[in-house]
Amino acid sequence: MTANNRRHFLKTAGVSLGALALGPSTTGADSTQRFVVDKRGLQTERGMEVVHDLSPVDLLVVKASEDALDDAGVAYAPDGRYSPRLPDTVSSRSRVEYPPEGETLFEYQWDKQDQRIPETHETTRGEGTRVAIIDSGIGAEHPDLRHAVNAELSRNFTEDSLGAPGPYGGAHGTHVAGSVAASDRTDSGVIGSAPGTELVDLRVFSEVSSSGFSAWMGDVLAAIVYSAELGADAANLSLGWTFRFRDDGWGQFWGKAMQRTTTYANRNGTVLTHACGNWGGTLQFDEDQRDSSETAGGLTVSATGPIGFEWGDEGLEQPPYAPAFYTNYGTNAVDLGAPGGNADLDAIGTDEPWYYDYVLNTVAVPEFDDETGEYLGATYGYDWYAGTSMAAPQVAGAVALVKSAKPRLDANQAKNALERVAEVPDEYERKYYGSGYLDTYRAVTN
Structure with a gap:
């Protein structure tokens, strides 16, 4: 292919492949100090330091010894710690500087064009959700996100301060x-699927954690x-982890904890949107292994x-x-395909702008x-990322x-509204799509 001339505001030095898109390598049972505990039948919390009290689902996250937990006579499992994994290809970066006033980046957003987002906004921009x-974590000071983030409701769930x-x-x-809610009312930059929605930042990753990233x-x-207590309409989990902890020591306890x-x-009306992972593998399960998010x-x-x-x-x-080269798949594991x-x-590493096939949206790069x-601050801009991490928020925005x-739709009805209009493309297999390929415009206007 012959590359088109790039605009003057693009700086190119490779491209990022969706950091935090997790693969199958986790360390699910490596902790000797943190545990998830079933509160049902718990008589005493003696010897336990409670990290998170999840009373609505009868769970505790604690720091304790196994002796203390055994003395309490309750079911428990080690808390798992997991690290990010990228799709199996190069992971360098291409960043877009702020475009000149009045110049938008929408022409590079094939994902929002394909989903007919501007036409959908003639019906709704996501207001009231x-x-x-x-x-x-969200860079709430990004010019395209300042309108959207509710700082008061945002929470840090990590151990940093x-x-x-x-x-x-x-x-x-x-x-x-940004993929969910970047503003469509600025003179430059990108847009999100639902710029009228409110975002809440619930941070679970910490750059400065003593145990790493x-x-x-x-x-x-x-x-x-x-998220459920807040009444969030959707909670996006671009983590790619939900299928792995069964094999890493959680067993039936993990299934019950996730199910609750x-x-x-x-x-509570919250649709959980999950990234299915980026290692190009099958997630084909027996029915009793189906991820609990499906039944909920x-x-x-x-x-x-x-x-x-x-x-x-x-x-x-x-x-x-078309299915991405890295995406996981599985007929009874995947619910929707999305951009x-x-x-x-073959084009990676050449002078061709092959990364235009990635998803362009907002970034805030922290410095320490x-x-x-x-923490010294962040550099705000735009970048092309790829991964199931980028696909899940397309669905969250559609919700x-x-x-x-x-x-008036509840969580199941909202989910069904998306699945009902989704179709499996004739030239590809259902295992990549579940119900089909996301069609945001039809889901909103039908």
Whole structure:
């Protein structure tokens, strides 16, 4: 392909492949001090330091010895800590500087074009809804996000003291947030699916954690419960972890803990949108292994993307709904396919702007003092990312739009509204899509 001339405000040096998009390597039972405890039957908390009290789902996250837990006579499992994994290809960065006043980046947003987002906004922009972003933190001072983030409701679930909102765990959460709610009423920049929705930053990743760039599973459970308590219409989890802890020491306890948590979210009207992971593997399970988010109204999302968007003279080699090269799949594991970005692997490393097939949106890149770990601030801009991490917020934004247009829908009805209009493309297999490919416009206007 022959590259088009790039605009003067693009700085190119590779591209990021969706940081925090997790693969199958986790350390689910590596903790000897943190545990998730079933409160049912608990007689005493002696010897336990409570990290999170999840009373609505009868769970505790605690620091304790196993002897103390055994003495309490309750069921428990080690809290799991997991680290990010990128799709299996290069991971360098391309960043877009702020465009000149009056110049937008929408022409590079194939995902929002494909989903007919501007036309959808003629019906609703997501007003009156709320979306929780369970991630690395949102750069709320980004010019495209200042309107959207509720700082008062935002929470830090990590063990650091940096608070929320803020991009303290990396740029990933800001990209996810922008995909949901970046403003469509600025003179420049990008747009999100539901710019009228309210965002809540629920941070579970910490850049300055003593154990490195990772998150506790118990923190994620706590963030889900908090999302439900807030009455969030959607809670996005671009984590790719939900399928793995069964094999990492949680067993039946993990299934029950997740079932309680996701059911609570569903009953409170919150649709959980999950990234299905980026290692290009099958998530084909037996029925008794099906992720509990399915039975509790959640949506697990695979990634799609074009090949050849705005680069080359031959046009698209693959359409926006083509399965991405890295996406996980599974007929009874994936609920929807959605735009997450794709790549021509032969073009990577060439002068071609192959990264145009990724998803462009907001980023806030944090800076820390190398010696003290002190947060120094963030650089705001835009970047192309790819991953199922980028696909899940497309669905979260669609949930916000549907709930805004039809506010009486409960979580299951909102989920069904998306699945009902989704279709599996004729030229691809159902295992990549579940119910089908996301169609935001039809879901809102039908």
